[in-house]
Every structure is written in structure tokens, then in C-alpha cells.
Amino acid sequence: MFGLYVHIPFCEKKCIYCDFYSIERTDQIAEFVTTLCREIELRAAVNQHIPTASSVFFGGGTPSLLSPIQLSQIIETIKVHFLIHPDAEWTMECNPGTITQQSLASYKSLGINRLSFGVQSFHESELAFLHRIHTPDEARDAVSMARNAGFDSVSLDLMFALPNQTMESWQSTLETAIGLGPDHISAYSLIFEEGTPLYTMLQRGRVERTGEEQDADMYEYAIKRLAMAGYDQYEVSNFAQSGSECLHNVTYWSGDEYIAFGPSAHGFLNGSRYWNFRSLARYTDDVKQGNLPLANSEKLTDIERMFERAFLELRAKGIRIKEFAEDFGIDILSAIGELALWEKEGLLVISDRITLTATGYQVCDELSLRAIAALEKVTGVEWEDRISAPEEPREDESYFTIL
Numbered sequence: 001m002f003g004l005y006v007h008i009p010f011c012e013k014k015c016i017y018c019d020f021y022s023i024e025r026t027d028q029i030a031e032f033v034t035t036l037c038r039e040i041e042l043r044a045a046v047n048q049h050i051p052t053a054s055s056v057f058f059g060g061g062t063p064s065l066l067s068p069i070q071l072s073q074i075i076e077t078i079k080v081h082f083l084i085h086p087d088a089e090w091t092m093e094c095n096p097g098t099i100t101q102q103s104l105a106s107y108k109s110l111g112i113n114r115l116s117f118g119v120q121s122f123h124e125s126e127l128a129f130l131h132r133i134h135t136p137d138e139a140r141d142a143v144s145m146a147r148n149a150g151f152d153s154v155s156l157d158l159m160f161a162l163p164n165q166t167m168e169s170w171q172s173t174l175e176t177a178i179g180l181g182p183d184h185i186s187a188y189s190l191i192f193e194e195g196t197p198l199y200t201m202l203q204r205g206r207v208e209r210t211g212e213e214q215d216a217d218m219y220e221y222a223i224k225r226l227a228m229a230g231y232d233q234y235e236v237s238n239f240a241q242s243g244s245e246c247l248h249n250v251t252y253w254s255g256d257e258y259i260a261f262g263p264s265a266h267g268f269l270n271g272s273r274y275w276n277f278r279s280l281a282r283y284t285d286d287v288k289q290g291n292l293p294l295a296n297s298e299k300l301t302d303i304e305r306m307f308e309r310a311f312l313e314l315r316a317k318g319i320r321i322k323e324f325a326e327d328f329g330i331d332i333l334s335a336i337g338e339l340a341l342w343e344k345e346g347l348l349v350i351s352d353r354i355t356l357t358a359t360g361y362q363v364c365d366e367l368s369l370r371a372i373a374a375l376e377k378v379t380g381v382e383w384e385d386r387i388s389a390p391e392e393p394r395e396d397e398s399y400f401t402i403l
């Protein structure tokens with residue numbers, strides 16, 4: 001599989017926990033769209049023999065701040081310069097506070113066939129705490145509007161382990177989400193990312209982290225409740241009805257390649273990871289001068305690819321045993337001696353893949369660490385994890401003003 005990722009770096013208002021690159025300068029969207037289209041042309045010009053894409057993903061930021069005309073301009077540019085499979089998945093992340101029935105209908109007519117709504121919670125007070133711009137009712141309406149516009153594939157992002165969130169409150173958010181019938185749900189534990197207002201609040205003692213036990217209980221509840229409701233877990237935080245896994249994310253978790261456009265976007269092409277400048281000003285300057293807005297890139301060695309594959313696949317649909325041996329010459333079953341024991345303990349199942357069970361997902365971090373340590377021992381190489389630890393320094397020209 002091969003994917004395209006487009007980063008739209010604008011939000012109406014920053015949420016307090018958010019570490020993604022986005023700025024509250026919606027007046028700059030029109031100019032950005034022109035620059036982005038130029039970057040798409042530049043990347044196509046320097047990269048020959050790009051495979052046909054099976055997915056295109058508009059992430060951000062808030063892609064639903066784009067007008068249909070702006071979105072159409074970007075899609076047309078992509079189609080002129082890249083081959084896209086006729087049945088490709090076209091996902092757009094949407095904020096329930098920035099859509100209308102009409103805008104969703106237009107997105108659909110432009111070829112978007114999957115919507116991912118950042119809902120996070122169905123409780124007014126939790127949304128207000130997070131500085132989300134939408135209400136619970138707007139999130140509910142967003143799903144109805146998506147259905148009316150003809151979208152079969154709708155995903156909801158939810159968040160648990162919020163400060164002061166009770167188990168009952170999390171359960172009712174989950175129930176409301178399930179009741180709306182999306183074919184995909186992502187459920188993330190709140191992370192206190194350094195540099196965000198939430199992190200500062202934590203440091204100043206204005207909020208407290210949810211205890212580890214409560215966090216684990218909420219996660220366990222989500223796994224069990226979603227399984228009962230017919231959602232298969234196919235990654236630590238992702239659940240889908242049969243056949244509704246997000247193809248774009250599966251591409252990423254399988255170690256397949258993808259091109260990324262937009263400030264701060266990370267791509268993986270021809271065995272190299274690259275990332276664009278995390279600054280709209282710097283990004284725009286480079287592209288205007290006819291240069292790729294590349295902050296840096298690095299070629300992955302075979303060993304690094306091996307570590308990344310093991311790490312990502314274990315957290316997702318499982319490590320493909322035969323392919324792992326073919327690609328890296330390592331028999332994963334003998335390399336990680338503890339696998340048989342973990343299977344006995346019900347943490348994973350070994351078939352043609354090594355796949356975590358619901359219980360295994362709950363201790364996924366611990367298992368990943370131990371699996372990587374075993375591979376380090378076999379190869380004699382220490383892995384530098386660049387997946388969970390981003391490489392580039394921040395260069396945001398403006399960030400938060402809300403504290």
C-alpha cells in the first residue's frame with residue numbers, strides 16, 4: 001500500500017492538550033492553499049516512479065476549515081501529479097464546530113469518502129476544559145449531517161483519562177458514540193505533551209493527572225465495550241467494524257511508504273523518512289523559492305526498518321512472521337524468546353502473525369519494550385526510537401495565548 005498525507009495547519013482555536021502543528025491564523029488559508037499546491041508539484045517533479053496511492057488523508061489542524069473550492073484545488077493538483085487508485089480511501093479530519101450540511105455534501109462530491117470527527121467527549125464541561133470549539137450536540141449533529149451527505153464511513157475520536165473525569169462520564173461518552181453508529185472509533189488516553197498549556201497547568205499544580213489505575217480501567221472498559229458492540233481492535237487505540245479499518249493508518253503501521261505535504265508533515269519515501277519545517281512562514285518561503293520545505297531527512301538502515309516494523313506491527317494487526325524473516329533474515333519467534341510464554345499467558349496469539357489479544361493491548365507498552373530489547377540483544381544494535389520521540393525542534397512562530 002502507498003499513501004498521501006496532506007497537513008492543513010490551521011485551527012479556529014487551539015485545544016489545550018494539542019501538540020500538532022497548527023496556528024490560529026485562518027486568514028492565511030487562501031495563500032497556504034496556493035503554496036501547498038506548489039509543494040505538491042515540486043514533490044512530484046523530484047520523485048519519479050511513485051506507486052499508485054491507495055489512500056489520501058487530509059489531517060491537521062482542521063482540514064474542515066477549507067472551503068470546497070480550496071479543497072477542490074488541492075484534490076485536482078494531487079490528481080494531476082500522482083496516480084490514485086479508483087477505489088482509494090479519501091479521508092478528511094473534521095471538527096464538528098466547523099462544518100455545515102452543505103460543506104459536507106460538497107466534500108462528498110469532490111471524492112472524500114471517509115470523515116473522521118474529533119469529538120473527544122460528549123460532556124459540555126469536559127469539552128470546555130479541553131478548549132474544544134464544539135458542543136456535544138454539534139458532534140451528534142455532525143454524524144447525522146455526514147449520513148445525510150451520503151458518507152458510509154465515519155470515524156469518531158474520543159479521549160479518556162481527562163482530569164476529574166469519572167468512569168461514569170467516560171462510559172456515557174462511549175455509549176453515545178456507539179449509539180451514533182460510526183464504523184470506526186479511536187480512543188486515546190490524554191497525554192500531557194510538553195510545551196502545551198495543559199502541561200504548564202500540570203506543572204503549576206492547576207490540574208492533576210488521572211491515576212494509572214483509573215487510566216487502565218477506562219482503557220480496559222473501552223476495549224471490552226467496543227468489542228461487545230462489534231468493533232474489532234486493530235491497533236492500541238483504534239477499533240473498527242469489519243472491513244472499516246483506516247487504510248491510511250494501516251499503511252503507516254505496516255511500515256509501507258507515504259508522501260506527506262504541508263508544514264510539519266512527515267513522509268517516508270524510498271527508504272528515507274523526511275519532515276517539513278514546523279513553521280508556516282519558513283515552509284512558505286522555501287516553497288515560494290522553488291525549494292522543497294524540507295527540515296531534514298534520514299535514510300533508514302535495514303536494522304532500523306526491522307525495529308520499526310516490529311514496534312509498529314506489534315501495536316497494530318500483528319507482526320507478519322514470514323515477511324519479517326524474508327525481509328530481515330530474522331526468525332522473530334526464536335529472536336523473542338518470551339513470545340511462547342506471553343501466548344500461554346493470553347497476551348498474544350501466534351498464527352501467521354503475532355497478534356496481541358485484548359489483554360495484551362493493555363500491557364502493550366511493556367511488551368513492545370521487552371520485544372525490542374530482545375531484538376537489540378540478537379542484533380547487537382541499540383534502537384533509537386524516532387517514532388514516539390519526534391526529531392525536529394519546535395519552530396512555531398506562534399503557539400498558545402490562552403493561559
Ligand code: SF4
Nearest residue numbers: 011014015018060061
Ligand atoms: S482542533 Fe485538533 S488540531 Fe486543532 S488544536 Fe484541537 S486537537 Fe489540535
